[in-house]
Amino acid sequence: MVERTVVIVGMTGSMGSQALEVIKKMGSFRVLAGTYHSSFDKAQSLAKEYAVEKLICTKDGYEELEAFLEQRRPDIVMVCIPGFASLPVTLKALRTSRRVLLASKEALVCGGWLVKEAMKETSCELIPLDSEHSAVMQLYEPSVERILLTSSGGALRDWKLEDLDRAKPEDVLRHPVWKMGKRITIDSATMVNKGFEVLEACELFQLQASQVEVLIHREGLVHAAVFLKDGTIKMHLGFPDMRVPIAYGLTYPDRRYEHRKWPNFAETQLRFQQVEKCRYPAFYLAYQIENDYAKRTAYNAADEVCVEAFLQGRIRFTDIARVLAKVVEKIEGTPRDLQDLKDVDEASRKLAEEVIEWL
Ligand SMILES: NC(=O)c1ccc[n+]([C@@H]2O[C@H](COP(=O)([O-])OP(=O)(O)OC[C@H]3O[C@@H](n4cnc5c(N)ncnc54)[C@H](OP(=O)(O)O)[C@@H]3O)[C@@H](O)[C@H]2O)c1
Structure with a gap:
């Protein structure tokens, strides 16, 4: 069987480490690189256990990862990192590999049209995880x-x-x-x-x-x-x-995973x-913003800020939906490219912090 090369972005996370398990079980894949953000020890021990050839840290930026993808052109890139950061990585992966396995739904939420444009320019497949x-x-x-x-x-x-x-x-x-x-x-x-x-x-x-x-x-x-x-x-x-859809994405259109x-x-x-509706008000917001990429980016950005604030004990669970509604209502715009989306993302985070202050 032909060996296929893989890069795992977010290797130290729940999805990334399950992907390594699946790859080891199936064989015929070679992990060229895996990224980590803050879990250095975990990254090292995974690299040793699963024969990952190179570790890339993304804490100070994505340049090293992008240069690696440009140079090595892997068969498959798995994108498994949370948040807006997944969008530029997905766009780069679509331009440098043959198949992107996308766990990070935030990339499509914020920049769905950019992802589709990148797919039209290349012959890369996009498979959801x-x-x-x-x-x-x-x-x-x-x-x-x-x-x-x-x-x-x-x-x-x-x-x-x-x-x-x-x-x-x-x-x-x-x-x-x-x-x-x-x-x-x-x-x-x-x-x-x-x-x-x-x-x-x-x-x-x-x-x-x-x-x-x-x-x-x-x-x-x-x-x-x-x-x-x-x-x-x-x-x-x-x-x-999750190991089942991960394996399916890796071997599509075949089904080689045995379980x-x-x-x-x-x-x-x-x-x-x-x-x-009364229990999950933040869910229903998604239906109201479907055709507005600025508000969709705001929905994600405000949620990232709120989840962090809730974990730090700065807001109550029910405040998350309140902050999201406010930020999504206020943020407006017609983003045309990735830079515009980055600006919306930044403005939305700032606004979310302000709304949290007013609570
Ligand atoms: N877990 C699931 O079952 C599942 C299912 C479907 C979809 N997803 C999606 O998959 C993505 C990852 O989820 P997860 O559950 O695997 O998350 P997780 O366990 O929290 O792992 C996140 C991974 O991303 C890295 N990371 C965190 N912040 C980053 C940043 N700003 N830039 C680059 N890398 C960063 C982490 O590195 P460090 O650990 O080194 O900090 C870790 O490797 C999310 O979009 C999620 O919605 C997950």
């Missing part, structure tokens, strides 16, 4: 009329509404289904993560947000469904395990419920 979007990709056909994405509802899904104000970081970080990085875990409880995923799905599958339904599904077994014009519904099921574990339907109940 989010389990829901990987599922839709596997189910997709031209007669799709609408899609369903499922959500766990996050750690506070069963809390009384009046108690949400009191939720502490350790409560919110206790995700009922997935073990992930801190930001996405907090974003699961506010369902901002699912708001991002609605926008991501629109970009990937040429849909309007009104064609993307989201339901809470506690069992985490159904990842997505597509509704076809002849009345057929195709659903994608499997145990929640013979399936739910027993005779003993399984599949439940779906509506996403309550």
Whole structure:
């Protein structure tokens, strides 16, 4: 089997380290480089365990990574870093590799049109790693009329509404289904993560947000469904395990990963419920800003600031939605390029900090 070269951006994170595990299990991939931001010790021990040839630190900027991608032109780049920083990295990866595996939905939320332009200029493939979007990709056909994405509802899904104000970081970080990085875990409880995923799905599958339904599904077994014009519904099921979509992205269109574990339907109940507006107000913002990249960038930037502030104990859990609504309302603009988006990102962060001060 031909050996394919891989660079993992965000190797020390939850997605990055699961990717290394999958690569080791499947063989026939060579990890040319992995990046870390602050976890030097973890990066070193992963590099040793998984034979990663080079470590790149991104704390002081992305120049070394960009130069490496230019020079080595890997077959595959996995982008697994949170936030706006993922957008310029994704654009560079699309121009220097043959396949980008995208975990960082924020790149499409903020700069979806830039990502699509970069794809048109090159022959690079873009494969989503989010389990829901990987599922839709596997189910997709031209007669799709609408899609369903499922959500766990996050750690506070069963809390009384009046108690949400009191939720502490350790409560919110206790995700009922997935073990992930801190930001996405907090974003699961506010369902901002699912708001991002609605926008991501629109970009990937040429849909309007009104064609993307989201339901809470506690069992985490159904990842997505597509509704076809002849009345057929195709659903994608499997145990929640990010190693499966990672492996699929690496080996697409083949399926080489072996993991013979399936739910027993005779003993399984599949439940779906509506996403309550009063519990998840920040989720519904995504539907209002679908056609406005300035507000989408503001939505992400304000959320990054709020998650950090919540983890530091500076704001309450319920303040996150308040700050997001305010920042998204105030930020306006028509970004034309990456620099414009960077300016919007910076202005939104500043505004989010100001709104937090006024709370
Ligand atoms: N975890 C999942 O199951 C999952 C599923 C679907 C999609 N995603 C998406 O994948 C992305 C990563 O999520 P995760 O859960 O793997 O996060 P994570 O565990 O927090 O890991 C983040 C990774 O990015 C690095 N990093 C942090 N800030 C950075 C910055 N400003 N610039 C460059 N690198 C930075 C970290 O390095 P250090 O550790 O060295 O600081 C780490 O390697 C997010 O966009 C998330 O939404 C995650």
